[in-house]
Amino acid sequence: MGLEEEIEEIEEEIASTPYNKSTEQHIGRLKSKLAELKEELERKQSSSGGGPGYAVEKTGDATVALVGFPSVGKSTLLNALTNADSETGSYEFTTLDVNPGMLKYKGANVQLLDVPGLVEGAAGGRGDGQEVLSVVRTADLVLFLLSVFEIDQYERLHEELYRNGIRLDQEPPRVSVRKKAKDGISITASVDLELDEGTITSILREHGYANANVTIGEQVEIDRLIDGIRDNRVYLPSLVAVNKADLIEPDYAETVKDRLREHDVDPGEAIFISAEEDRGLDALRETIWQELGLIRVYMDKPGRGVDYEEPLILFEGDTVGDACEKLGGEFADRFRFARVSGPSAKHDEQQVGTDHELADEDVLRILTTK
Template identity: 75%
Template sequence: MGLEEEIEEIEEEIATTPYNKSTEAHIGRLKSKLAQKKEKLQNQSSAGGGQGYAVEKTGDATVALVGFPSVGKSTLLNALTNADSETAAYEFTTLDVNPGMLQYNGANVQLLDVPGLIEGAAGGRGGGREVLSVVRTADLVLFVLSVFEIDQYERLREELYENKVRLDTDPPNISIRKRHKGGINLTTGDDVDLDEGTIKQVLREYDYINADVTIRENRSIDELVDALMDNRVYLPSLVSVNKADLIEPDYLETVHEDLQAHGIDPDEAVFISAEEEKGLDSLKQSIWEELGMIRVFMDKPGRGVDYEEPLVLRAGDTVEDACEKIGGDFKERFRFARVSGPSAKHEDQQVGMDHELADEDVLRLVVRR
């Protein structure tokens, strides 16, 4: 039996086995086997061909535009950036990855316009594999939907899921320490629903015989398998609804219902017209927020605060990260810093390297001469 038939057989068994406590461990075993066999199949098929796109990542962050053919990805890229991506009224205009740079709030955000994803892309058809490998390296997935084809959303997410991209969720927090003997010593948090037997069964499928394992949060079998496969990519995503210029105002309610029916919060989707360049400011702002970017204005000795070219960092970054981004020997010569703004308790608060910065902080570094 070939690998593909084996995969089909396992999928069939999972689909027909009712999920309950008495079958849970068995399903756990099947799902582990399935993930491993799929991995093997993908590695086999990529050995022969498919070079993948070599797109150099530059700028402060990278966003992948993901959508079906003709939804307006290239038009959007051209409207947002300095790129000139070919657009046309027929499908599959973009056959390669087109990068463009978006300047916003002093940050350089690289946008990648990738060819349309089609059904079966994750399996290697239509060059989709290569496209998906580009998406995996991005910091944010920007779905581009046409206002009349909201249903494409689920298919896109499925394609990404099949290609090991997990959207809008944190990596499972599971710690495993291998031992030489003693079997599996499992510690689980109070709200973990999976049975101990199931977790151990899955661990055994991944050749953990002796190990200390801690699982604190409640996670599904699939998420447990994801954690053990160790090659899943976790990315945030954002939905833009393009061609909004083509609908009448009274059709908007239908679109909202459509969005909800496909699991999208209408308040979080950004309505745009790439062609008429409408809604682009709020799209830029949403991209900025989803990427968790922050601006820090540097107060330079003798030159005052530079509001023109902020230091662009990510939420959670500290004074130390700021020093690293500036480069040079600031970190070595660092004595302390003074911060004013949202992260400071008061004007000119004295802080150390570990102080967490916030958007629109003003930062002065005091260093040894």
């Protein structure tokens, strides 16, 4: 039996097994085995080599992956946002390779990657799916592009990403596993767990742990426990844009919103656009900025004053030390202290160290040793 068949067989068994306390351990072992097989399949497919065009170098201040089924308008949107030159047309699979473009907004350079149209089964290797998904995993934000007439595509896309270990709009599980030499598996939890220790232990053993200290800091279900054990999960924010909104009547718009709600997407947070007619794109640019959590830091350069034209772009939560690392050179190696004015400062020209957290539109001056 091949890996694909074994994966399918386990998935069918999981789907057909009712979940209750008596089956919990069995389902936990099945899901653990399933995760192992999927990773083995991914390694096998990666080692056999993929098609051309998927090794994309990350450039700019952040990267956004445009995810959607073929011919939903990704290439048209990329061109509208970035002035890239992507071959477009009313045909499926017109984007054969990953097509990059650069969105310039508020002084930031945001790399947009129009990945080849995802198809169902991509996580299992269909349609160069593994290569496509590997590009998505390296992004800082996933932008789902849906046709206004095909809202149900969202669930299928979301499932493909989930199957490939991409977790959207959630924090990593508060689960820590440390191997030890002996004494079996010890479990420490800060909450009253619903999973029993036998299930947790069987899942860990299925993942190769015979002796380990396990710390759990949240209420976890089987899938989330497995996510916490494995090191191949990525956690990304996501955004939904609904294209071709100019082609529907106002009364149908309510139907579209209802369908979004059915897939747990808040219509108020989705961006309705027409890439062809250049509608809603300003709102989309701003939402991309917000979802990425980017901030602008204006550098006060000795003898030249504050540069408001080309800010240093960082992420929310970044510190003066992160700014030094991005600037490189003498700033990181010869840092003495910094002076900050703006939202993060208690007063103008506040003297701070590398651990000071910066905010959007701060003014930063870095002083170095001679």
